[in-house]
Amino acid sequence: MELTEAQKHQLFSQLENYFAASCALARRYFAEVAPQMAQACWAMAKRFYRGGKLIAFGIGANATDASHVAVEFVHPVLVGKRALPAVTLTADSPSLLGLRHRYGTAQPFAALLRNLATPYDIAMGISLTGDEPEVVEALSEAQRLRLLTVGLTGKEGGQMAQMGLDFLFAVPSDDPRLVQEMQETLYHILWELVHVFFEQRGLLEGDADDPATR
Numbered sequence: 001m002e003l004t005e006a007q008k009h010q011l012f013s014q015l016e017n018y019f020a021a022s023c024a025l026a027r028r029y030f031a032e033v034a035p036q037m038a039q040a041c042w043a044m045a046k047r048f049y050r051g052g053k054l055i056a057f058g059i060g061a062n063a064t065d066a067s068h069v070a071v072e073f074v075h076p077v078l079v080g081k082r083a084l085p086a087v088t089l090t091a092d093s094p095s096l097l098g099l100r101h102r103y104g105t106a107q108p109f110a111a112l113l114r115n116l117a118t119p120y121d122i123a124m125g126i127s128l129t130g131d132e133p134e135v136v137e138a139l140s141e142a143q144r145l146r147l148l149t150v151g152l153t154g155k156e157g158g159q160m161a162q163m164g165l166d167f168l169f170a171v172p173s174d175d176p177r178l179v180q181e182m183q184e185t186l187y188h189i190l191w192e193l194v195h196v197f198f199e200q201r202g203l204l205e206g207d208a209d210d211p212a213t214r
Contacts, residue, residue, distance in 0.1 A: 041193035052120030053085035108140035130158025154179030
């Protein structure tokens, strides 16, 4: 059964409206957060330079995003880019289930982080609303451990916006599809700029971002 011309027209109109909204949000949002993204990439590059790794986490669809981020750093899609250490907490389901049983539903990421994190690591929590207890508790634990904390969320940032994270990127939209699109673009840009800074060794030396001095 083929679509009628009227049905095709309706679908194309819906697509055009969605793409227009997506492009408008992307232009406005990334122009606004560009300076903060540059600072975040510099801080992340300094951590990698000192032997740290990226630890990413999220729940639901954002668990997949966390895995995507880790793969981008460990296995760069662009030839010639340096592989950098990254892991996702969502990949170890047996440990997460065990820790959830022992510590409660909000604690598995935080408990796993305590066992995996080293002083120069980067904790990246990904959320649609900023209110998922698992992500909030893990970022709180990362702050206690003096990791560099990076939050990706939507709307106004929820609880994550009140935590004083080192860097918070809150996509100003109530549409989860648009939030996820912007987040994926955002962490691809973070990945790209980390490599730009990593190739400029002079910018990464010194101890301005040493956890011992924070």
